[in-house]
Amino acid sequence: MDSMPEVIVQHILSQISNARDIAVSNCVSMRWKNSVPYIPSLYFPRHFFGGATFEQTDASIGRMILAVLHLEELVIYCPFSAASLAMWLSHKSSSLRKLELRMDNLTSDNNQDSVESATTKLDCIELVKGLESLKLWGVCLINSPKWTAFNHLLKLEIVGAGLKDQSLFDALQACPNLTDLALLGCEGVSSVNIKMNKLENCRLDFLGAGHCMLSITSPKLQVLDIQGFNWIEVNHIHCLRSVSISKVSGRVYRVDLGKLDCLEYLSVRGVQWSWNALHSVLTLATEVKHLVMKVEFCGDLDKLLPFPLVDLVEFFNHHPKLCSFEIHGAMFAALCQKNSLRNLDSNFQIPCLEQLIITVRSPLNAEQKLNTLESVVKHSKNLKKLGIRISQMRNCQDIADDFFEEICGFAHMNNKVVYIE
Secondary structure, three states: OOOOOHHHHHHHHOOOOEHHHHHHHHOOOHHHHOOHHHOOEEEEOOOOOOOOOHHHHHHHHHHHHHHOOOOOEEEEOOOOOHHHHHHHHHHHOOOOOEEEEEOOOOOOOOHHHHHHHHHHHHHHHHHOOOOOEEEEEOOEEOOOOOOOOOOOOOEEEEEOOEEOHHHHHHHHHOOOOOOEEEEEEEEOOOEEEEEOOOOOEEEEEEOOOOOOEEEEEOOOOOEEEEEOOOEEEEOOOOOOOEEEEEEEEEEEOEEEOOOOOOOOEEEEEEEEEOHHHHHHHHHHOOOOOEEEEEEEEEOOOOOOEOOOOOOHHHHHHHOOOOOEEEEOHHHHHHHOOOOOOOOOOOOOOOOOOOEEEEEOOOOOOHHHHHHHHHHHHHHOOOOOEEEEEOOOOOOOOHHHHHHHHHHHHHHHHOOOOEEEO
């Protein structure tokens, strides 16, 4: 290291971001210590200061931040005060581009003081107008932040937040040029309205069993991954390539995505979907290549209903580019009803299907299920893998044993393609 030029030493040490490593490097030599101001990124782990007081923590963080000449990225997971954060951001506002803060480490035991402290921490982010990426953990967004506009902000991620409809709307309004938005593990809203001209990737994960509506208007939207919404509406002008919709509890009543001409990946999951909502998505996704269906029941009311009959030939003809298909018991049962193969003939082909994964939940209607499996194998000229998951079958009586024996025979006859999980 001693024989290396100064600029090379600085470049090597600039790859260090963890505050603990930087503190240790300071003790190696005067030359290393003099390179600290050129470090572009600082990361303070959650338990970095152990049992230190907030005053000691703030002082230590402040010394390291102020020592850096051109700080571009700042990540703080350990406790800090709102007043100190405002000072740090004020000093580094001209160079800071990436900011990540854990906001649930509040310095007050009083609930009202905690909310005010969290709001103050949010408000002082306004000082950094040049931010390109902002990530907030455990933020309290009950009150609207005093943000004007982050015109350079491209990526916003908020994890584990308590929200209100208006405060969330106001926060998003201050970020008009986002390309990537992620709201994960959030709760407290009944309606989410997103209007962004440049948004490309959107991930929304909202908790709770209550009703929650989503409306998105974004002409450049390509990836949509959402969980927790009952009513979903996306403006029909978009470029969606990947859509994932999930509802862990409660029902999905309505999904309106418009035409899905560019859609390649579609995943629908949940306990109960309205059949109209599910059918509309499947009908529009004619170009889909990868499809995952894990919905247990349909029905618009509290009563859980099985899926209606789905014609096998019509389904695959409507999705001619389908390459991989993962299917749960309910949809598989719908494809295995008495008349599901009524349109099957020798000319029928499933041209692109290469991988099919089926979860069988019930041994009932075994003959129809085997007929369906045999038909899929026979008419899929490019099928490379057909996996059958039977470990979740509910019925453990003799009928399940008989079904398992027949499935094993089917797998043995088609052992190059079929396997049993």
